[in-house]
Amino acid sequence: MIHCEGLVKIFKTDDIEVVALQGLNMTVEQGEMMAIIGNSGSGKSSLLNILGGLDRPSAGQAVVGKWNLLKMTKEQLIEYKRTTVGFIWQNNGRNLVPYLTALQNVELPMLIQGKRDRAYAKQLLAAVGLEHRMGNRLTQLSGGEQQRVAIAIALSNRPQLVLADEPTGSVDSATGEQILDIFRRLNREMGVTIVIVTHDLSVADKVDRVVAIRDGLTSTEWVKRKLEDAALSGIGGNPTETLPESDARFGERHEEFVVVDRVGRLQIPKAFLDEMNIAGKAVLEFDGKRVWIGSPDLPSEAIGEIGGERSNGTGGDEAG
Numbered sequence: 572m573i574h575c576e577g578l579v580k581i582f583k584t585d586d587i588e589v590v591a592l593q594g595l596n597m598t599v600e601q602g603e604m605m606a607i608i609g610n611s612g613s614g615k616s617s618l619l620n621i622l623g624g625l626d627r628p629s630a631g632q633a634v635v636g637k638w639n640l641l642k643m644t645k646e647q648l649i650e651y652k653r654t655t656v657g658f659i660w661q662n663n664g665r666n667l668v669p670y671l672t673a674l675q676n677v678e679l680p681m682l683i684q685g686k687r688d689r690a691y692a693k694q695l696l697a698a699v700g701l702e703h704r705m706g707n708r709l710t711q712l713s714g715g716e717q718q719r720v721a722i723a724i725a726l727s728n729r730p731q732l733v734l735a736d737e738p739t740g741s742v743d744s745a746t747g748e749q750i751l752d753i754f755r756r757l758n759r760e761m762g763v764t765i766v767i768v769t770h771d772l773s774v775a776d777k778v779d780r781v782v783a784i785r786d787g788l789t790s791t792e793w794v795k796r797k798l799e800d801a802a803l804s805g806i807g808g809n810p811t812e813t814l815p816e817s818d819a820r821f822g823e824r825h826e827e828f829v830v831v832d833r834v835g836r837l838q839i840p841k842a843f844l845d846e847m848n849i850a851g852k853a854v855l856e857f858d859g860k861r862v863w864i865g866s867p868d869l870p871s872e873a874i875g876e877i878g879g880e881r882s883n884g885t886g887g888d889e890a891g
């Protein structure tokens with residue numbers, strides 16, 4: 572559904588250039604529900620805005636379904652936004668009209684496109700659990716209910732892809748959980764691909780996969796373990812070491828992978844680099860099964876020894 576390769580986004584202001592995405596690679600399968608996680612300024616919104624057709628990439632590849640986001644004309648971009656993608660923001664004021672009812676709000680984008688479908692609008696509001704609130708004005712709804720109206724609106728053009736930027740950011744945790752459950756149901760029942768950008772680690776429990784973005788690049792990926800795998804201990808090393816905010820509970824349920832791009836580049840977590848005293852360059856050794864990364868100050872036999880110990884299962888934490 573989504574394929575980004577070497578994606579670059581540069582923001583130019585008068586005297587400064589900010590490289591928000593530095594050659595990012597990411598693939599999302601059709602029908603997947605996944606989350607993108609990362610610190611403030613890591614490039615999450617830049618990526619989501621590109622995928623939503625709200626902003627143009629500077630270079631690289633970004634393909635969503637049949638659409639090539641780098642090569643689209645203005646007219647194609649409008650058509651893409653109208654037919655393929657639905658957007659949900661944390662601040663849902665961006666796509667809600669306060670003095671209209673919930674139902675009128677959902678019908679509005681349909682009207683603009685000349686395709687009003689009251690039955691479908693009602694069906695969407697029922698799907699987000701608001702059948703009893705359809706006739707209420709937005710000002711009469713709670714923040715969580717308004718967010719559910721925003722989800723119904725995002726689905727009003729029957730999109731194949733829904734992009735949600737911090738959808739649980741401004742609601743309490745119980746409402747946040749409800750919203751994620753709605754996403755999951757829509758994903759299962761309607762087959763919509765869902766990409767959620769968040770700081771919120773509890774989202775990870777509700778999605779199939781989490782991709783971390785660091786400095787404008789995908790760095791680490793966590794895939795939800797199958798139940799039987801989760802019962803086994805020790806798979807995937809010690810994920811909590813590199814998890815954002817070290818959430819051990821999350822680590823127990825997900826298997827961690829480092830993202831390696833087509834030309835073999837990967838990101839080593841800063842904590843590991845500091846621990847190993849690596850700055851600027853490192854030495855690499857391949858023992859036939861694993862690649863070991865060490866500081867240039869470490870004699871190469873030492874890396875070999877560590878490798879030997881590890882493959883015998885007696886070593887400590889992994890270095891590479």
Ligand SMILES: Nc1ncnc2c1ncn2[C@@H]1O[C@H](COP(=O)(O)OP(=O)(O)OP(=O)(O)O)[C@@H](O)[C@H]1O
Binds near residue numbers: 614
């Ligand atoms: N319109 C813009 N003009 C200039 N720089 C920008 C613009 N939008 C984003 N940036 C810069 O690009 C980088 C990535 O920003 P982005 O908003 O994508 O990060 P983010 O991960 O979504 O952060 P947050 O979680 O705080 O929203 C930051 O350094 C930011 O300052």
